[in-house]
Amino acid sequence: MEFIIVRFRDPRDVFVDGMQMGKTGEKLRVEKGRHTINLGDPRNYVPTSRRPDVKNTASIKPMEVLFEPQ
Numbered sequence: 001m002e003f004i005i006v007r008f009r010d011p012r013d014v015f016v017d018g019m020q021m022g023k024t025g026e027k028l029r030v031e032k033g034r035h036t037i038n039l040g041d042p043r044n045y046v047p048t049s050r051r052p053d054v055k056n057t058a059s060i061k062p063m064e065v066l067f068e069p070q
Contacts (some may be wrong), residue, residue: 008024
C-alpha cells in the first residue's frame with residue numbers, strides 16, 4: 001500500500017481513478033502504480049489532473065500531489 005496527500009488551497013473532494021477517495025489535506029491510501037488524480041467540479045484548478053507513479057512511499061512520508069487555483 002502507498003500513501004498520498006493532495007494539496008489545494010480550499011477543502012475539496014479528491015478523486016483517484018474516478019472514485020472519490022477523501023479530501024484535500026488527508027493522507028490517502030492507494031495501490032502502488034500510476035493513478036489519475038483530480039478534484040472534480042468545478043474545475044477551477046490547474047492542472048485539471050495529475051498522473052503520478054506512486055511508489056516507495058510510507059505513512060510518515062506520503063507523496064504530495066499539488067494543484068493550484070486557476
